[in-house]
Amino acid sequence: MNVAEVLDIEQIVMDLDVSTKEDVIESLAVKLAEKGVLSDKHSYIEAVLDREQHATTGVGNGIAIPHGKSPVVTEAAIAFAKLKSPVEWQSLDEQPVSIVIMLAIPDSEKGDTHLRLLSEIAVKLMDDDFVEALKEETRPVDIVTLLG
Known part of the structure; x- marks a missing residue:
């Protein structure tokens, strides 16, 4: 399983207007629930x-990559948000976050699906040109192409 298989254009939110990481997580969880991948x-x-x-x-x-592995996740999925204004996230570099890539992983998932997805994203994020393109992109379809 790779990012292209679990990232749907319907789970991409541009200019998300929130003020806390909890609000970001809740907003993206709504998108995942709308997709039908969360039972709760x-x-x-x-x-x-x-x-x-x-x-x-x-x-x-x-950038933040929040993730949750839970029995309420019915299938692996990713939601993406570009925030209207950066929010505090207690990041490793102590800088606020403006891009969030959130993973939902079924608890029943045998194997290393979440580790493979995290690794695939992390490898891409090591490329400064990729990060710059992700930050500049304004169209959801192009976000899917970049991440996929």
Whole structure:
């Protein structure tokens, strides 16, 4: 399974107008629920926030990759947001976040699906040209192409 298989244009939000990471996570969880991949949106949000308590998912360079593995996730999916204004995320570089790539992984997923997806995204994020293109892109279809 790769990013292209789990990122749907319907789960991309441009200019998301929120002020906290909790608001970002909730907004993206709504998108995932609309797709039908969450049987319980609130339990999924709790799983993501619980993961945030253990270690930040703010990877630096204005990007966060929150994720939750939960029995309420019916199939692996990714939601993406470009924020209207950066929000505090306790990132590794202590900078606010303006791009969020959120993963939803079924608890029943045997194997390393979430690790493969995280790795695929992380490898791309090591490329400064890729990060710059992601930050400049304004069309959801092009976000899907870039990440996929």
